[in-house]
Amino acid sequence: xxxxxxxxxxxxxxxxxxxxxxxxxxxxxxxxxxxxxxxxxxxxxxxxxxxxxxxxxxxxxxxxxxxxxxxxxxxxxxxxxxxxxxxxxxxxxxxxxxxxxxxxxxxxxxxxxxxxxxxxxxxxxxxxxxxxxxxxxxxxxxxxxxxxxxxxxxxxxxxxxxxxxxxxxxxxxxxxxxxxxxxxxxxxxxxxxxxxxxxxxxxxxxxxxxxxxxxxxxxxxxxxxxxxxxxxxxxxxxxxxxxxxxxxxxxxxxxxxxxxxxxxxxxxxxxxxxxxxxxxxxxxxxxxxxxxxxxxxxxxxxxxxxxxxxxxxxxxxxxxxxxxxxxxxxxxxxxxxxxxxxxxxxxxxxxxxxxx
Amino acid sequence: xxxxxxxxxxxxxxxxxxxxxxxxxxxxxxxxxxxxxxxxxxxxxxxxxxxxxxxxxxxxxxxxxxxxxxxxxxxxxxxxxxxxxxxxxxxxxxxxxxxxxxxxxxxxxxxxxxxxxxxxxxxxxxxxxxxxxxxxxxxxxxxxxxxxxxxxxxxxxxxxxxxxxxxxxxxxxxxxxxxxxxxxxxxxxxxxxxxxxxxxxxxxxxxxxxxxxxxxxxxxxxxxxxxxxxxxxxxxxxxxxxxxxxxxxxxxxxxxxxxxxxxxxxxxxxxxxxxxxxxxxxxxxxxxxxxxxxxxxxxxxxxxxxxxxxxxxxxxxxxxxxxxxxxxxxxxxxxxxxxxxxxxxxxxxxxxxxxxxxxxxxxxxxxxxxxxxxxxxxxxxxxxxxxxxxxxxxxxxxxxxxxxxxxxxxxxxxxxxxxxxxxxxxxxxxxxxxxxxxxxxxxxxxxxxxxxxxxxxxxxxxxxxxxxxxxxxxxxxxxxxxxxxxxxxxxxxxxxxxxxxxxxxxxxxxxxxxxxxxxxxxxxxxx
Numbered sequence: 001x002x003x004x005x006x007x008x009x010x011x012x013x014x015x016x017x018x019x020x021x022x023x024x025x026x027x028x029x030x031x032x033x034x035x036x037x038x039x040x041x042x043x044x045x046x047x048x049x050x051x052x053x054x055x056x057x058x059x060x061x062x063x064x065x066x067x068x069x070x071x072x073x074x075x076x077x078x079x080x081x082x083x084x085x086x087x088x089x090x091x092x093x094x095x096x097x098x099x100x101x102x103x104x105x106x107x108x109x110x111x112x113x114x115x116x117x118x119x120x121x122x123x124x125x126x127x128x129x130x131x132x133x134x135x136x137x138x139x140x141x142x143x144x145x146x147x148x149x150x151x152x153x154x155x156x157x158x159x160x161x162x163x164x165x166x167x168x169x170x171x172x173x174x175x176x177x178x179x180x181x182x183x184x185x186x187x188x189x190x191x192x193x194x195x196x197x198x199x200x201x202x203x204x205x206x207x208x209x210x211x212x213x214x215x216x217x218x219x220x221x222x223x224x225x226x227x228x229x230x231x232x233x234x235x236x237x238x239x240x241x242x243x244x245x246x247x248x249x250x251x252x253x254x255x256x257x258x259x260x261x262x263x264x265x266x267x268x269x270x271x272x273x274x275x276x277x278x279x280x281x282x283x284x285x286x287x288x289x290x291x292x293x294x295x296x297x298x299x300x301x302x303x304x305x306x307x308x309x310x311x312x313x314x315x316x317x318x319x320x321x322x323x324x325x326x327x328x329x330x331x332x333x334x335x336x337x338x339x340x341x342x343x344x345x346x347x348x349x350x351x352x353x354x355x356x
Numbered sequence: 357x358x359x360x361x362x363x364x365x366x367x368x369x370x371x372x373x374x375x376x377x378x379x380x381x382x383x384x385x386x387x388x389x390x391x392x393x394x395x396x397x398x399x400x401x402x403x404x405x406x407x408x409x410x411x412x413x414x415x416x417x418x419x420x421x422x423x424x425x426x427x428x429x430x431x432x433x434x435x436x437x438x439x440x441x442x443x444x445x446x447x448x449x450x451x452x453x454x455x456x457x458x459x460x461x462x463x464x465x466x467x468x469x470x471x472x473x474x475x476x477x478x479x480x481x482x483x484x485x486x487x488x489x490x491x492x493x494x495x496x497x498x499x500x501x502x503x504x505x506x507x508x509x510x511x512x513x514x515x516x517x518x519x520x521x522x523x524x525x526x527x528x529x530x531x532x533x534x535x536x537x538x539x540x541x542x543x544x545x546x547x548x549x550x551x552x553x554x555x556x557x558x559x560x561x562x563x564x565x566x567x568x569x570x571x572x573x574x575x576x577x578x579x580x581x582x583x584x585x586x587x588x589x590x591x592x593x594x595x596x597x598x599x600x601x602x603x604x605x606x607x608x609x610x611x612x613x614x615x616x617x618x619x620x621x622x623x624x625x626x627x628x629x630x631x632x633x634x635x636x637x638x639x640x641x642x643x644x645x646x647x648x649x650x651x652x653x654x655x656x657x658x659x660x661x662x663x664x665x666x667x668x669x670x671x672x673x674x675x676x677x678x679x680x681x682x683x684x685x686x687x688x689x690x691x692x693x694x695x696x697x698x699x700x701x702x703x704x705x706x707x708x709x710x711x712x713x714x715x716x717x718x719x720x721x722x723x724x725x726x727x728x729x730x731x732x733x734x735x736x737x738x739x740x741x742x743x744x745x746x747x748x749x750x751x752x753x754x755x756x757x758x759x760x761x762x763x764x765x766x767x768x769x770x771x772x773x774x775x776x777x778x779x780x781x782x783x784x785x786x787x788x789x790x791x792x793x794x795x796x797x798x799x800x801x802x803x804x805x806x807x808x809x810x811x812x813x814x815x816x817x818x819x820x821x822x823x824x825x826x827x828x829x830x831x832x833x834x835x836x837x838x839x840x841x842x843x844x845x846x847x848x849x850x851x852x853x854x855x856x857x858x859x860x861x862x863x864x865x866x867x868x869x870x871x872x873x874x875x876x877x878x879x880x881x882x883x
Contacts, residue, residue: 055847
């Protein structure tokens with residue numbers, strides 16, 4: 001503002017000065033207007049959740065929680081890694097009370113970065129088995145999801161494919177759909193393969209997968225299922241529940257689920273979890289705990305599982321009957337808590353191979 | 357030295373420098389990240405991603421530029437120079453695609469041209485059940501969608517230039533015995549070159565920085581890759597390296613465009629202006645022109661709009677229209693209006709100084725402002741966020757932050773029309789007014805402002821429309837609970853709930869229409 005006190009010699013400069021003054025006034029008006037807009041204000045009965053899950057899959061559960069407790073939930077839905085990055089950037093100033101993601105690796109990364117607070121909750125320890133929680137309960141798994149092969153029943157015969165590695169076979173050139181390299185579930189899946197089979201074999205696999213996929217690299221699992229159902233590709237790698245969601249709306253679609261790597265000595269299906277944690281700087285920790293309690297209790301787990309078609313982690317809650325029975329297949333043995341440390345070298349490998 | 361000091365003491369000058377600084381800050385931050393990156397990251401990217409991304413981006417920008425050039429200039433030429441029934445209607449309708457976000461068009465075309473979509477089914481009836489049409493998720497599909505959505509930039513600027521073109525230049529050529537085609541080629545087109553170049557530059561910058569459409573069409577450009585790197589990794593080094601490449605690329609385009617424009621500067625003299633005679637059309641001519649224009653408008657607006665309305669009226673879509681939904685409308689309109697106003701106010705000193713006092717400093721400030729456009733939305737957003745937390749944490753989580761990001765990103769779109777508006781009036785006019793005894797203020801009010809007003813309105817409208825559609829920066833910076841219509845379209849559409857996305861998409865279009873109406877409702881010549 002000091003610039004206005006400087007004297008001017010020429011007329012043009014004086015015109016400029018008036019113009020500038022007018023503009024600054026208008027600017028500050030516009031800015032103060034925008035500052036007046038109320039944004040999320042902290043209130044005692046309100047929780048802010050950063051959610052890496054699509055809104056549709058989580059909002060009904062939160063609405064049920066609000067109906068039960070009167071606690072309002074502000075939801076910010078976005079990509080998981082994006083939200084972790086945002087939390088990191090915001091530090092102490094974050095408005096978020098909870099972080100909900102679809103990937104244990106991201107939660108573990110957030111824990112490692114000191115963004116989450118350890119929890120001491122008996123309810124959680126009772127409801128969720130320890131392999132689905134952080135060591136200090138900084139995050140808690142809510143539901144399980146598996147990497148499966150979805151195939152078009154008119155294009156692939158049963159038994160033709162039994163393992164993820166079969167998808168790298170050149171006979172499937174241009175017949176495979178894969179998620180893009182930015183998706184957490186691809187990163188987690190490749191991490192598990194690396195941990196089980198080593199870098200060389202993983203690289204070979206990814207190279208074949210890349211060649212077979214060509215331009216069939218998708219942002220969303222639902223698009224992959226759709227492409228398989230239409231016969232645009234023969235097979236794809238997706239999280240299991242997208243197939244069931246597709247079948248729920250289009251029961252006649254020629255798609256089926258194949259649990260990969262179940263043979264004797266095989267890797268087992270790759271598992272990941274949806275999970276939640278309370279941020280370190282949350283000022284509503286008590287309410288946040290109430291929400292977690294609600295989600296891990298049998299009723300919450302049931303609702304979550306039915307809505308999402310994921311496998312509930314509470315041992316006494318049954319999965320949707322349409323799903324492959326959880327007892328009928330094996331999961332890969334890599335612990336979820338290792339996904340975070342595995343991620344960085346995995347990303348490097350993915351990039352080296354040149355996956356999109 | 358004294359001149360420099362005098363220049364620096366002007367408040368207008370200080371504002372220009374401050375604006376340039378504000379815009380360069382995020383760019384500087386990203387560049388710093390990139391140059392301090394581990395060389396291993398650079399070489400890894402060079403070995404894997406960069407050649408493909410560079411080629412994809414450049415070839416897409418090139419093909420869209422050529423297609424929009426053809427579409428934009430042809431349509432402008434037809435509606436300005438020919439007379440046929442419904443001419444005024446088409447004149448307005450050709451601007452409608454500007455109201456249609458590119459990502460919405462991308463979605464609609466994914467449905468229309470997609471595997472097993474209506475167009476393919478129709479084609480298969482004719483060509484046999486196994487035949488395929490070109491996939492929308494391909495180079496040509498992406499080119500088509502981007503060109504259909506961006507050709508109005510070229511159309512708009514070419515049309516304005518054609519309308520304000522002094523026909524006496526052409527008449528002199530015709531009287532001297534030059535044929536009609538040669539007159540067009542050697543007189544008219546060169547006179548319009550600055551406007552056409554400005555339009556195409558706008559298109560190229562749009563294509564290069566677009567995120568929504570290319571991600572839906574899965575066509576890998578640098579911007580898309582930047583977003584993927586940013587949202588897929590917890591470290592932004594690779595994203596910043598790709599961003600810097602993107603900035604260099606866009607700067608190259610801009611320098612080329614500037615070169616085109618600088619080599620030809622024409623001043624409009626108002627006194628002897630006459631509009632050209634329109635060529636009347638016989639019925640066959642009128643019919644073919646109508647068919648051509650109708651086809652273009654249908655493909656770029658009519659059919660998509662019809663589908664959006666149809667989807668919006670489905671029961672699933674109607675169920676989501678509640679008070680929450682009205683909040684999204686309000687948020688979108690407010691943000692777009694605030695950003696457009698701020699953009700015009702901030703852009704004015706830059707454009708004014710560069711055209712009136714084209715010193716190195718002033719031209720530099722203007723160029724700095726253009727750099728904001730090439731900073732891809734997600735990167736601009738991240739830089740704004742980090743810088744805000746470091747410098748002015750009190751503003752964090754407010755709408756102000758979003759507006760800053762929008763202004764940085766869309767100011768060039770406004771400048772593209774502010775600048776020619778200021779350039780078209782010769783400084784002599786102001787000087788004459790002053791010699792004739794008009795005061796500084798009156799000169800501004802009675803001479804300069806009326807002459808540049810149209811350019812300002814166009815600038816405001818363009819920024820309003822673009823902010824309304826903006827996606828990546830809004831995704832990354834919106835305060836909690838402050839969703840816009842664009843965000844809603846994105847959240848629903850990327851989960852394949854296309855019918856649920858339709859009401860928001862339709863509303864973006866509807867809210868943009870009044871702004872567009874401003875663009876066409878006036879005869880822009882009579883300023």
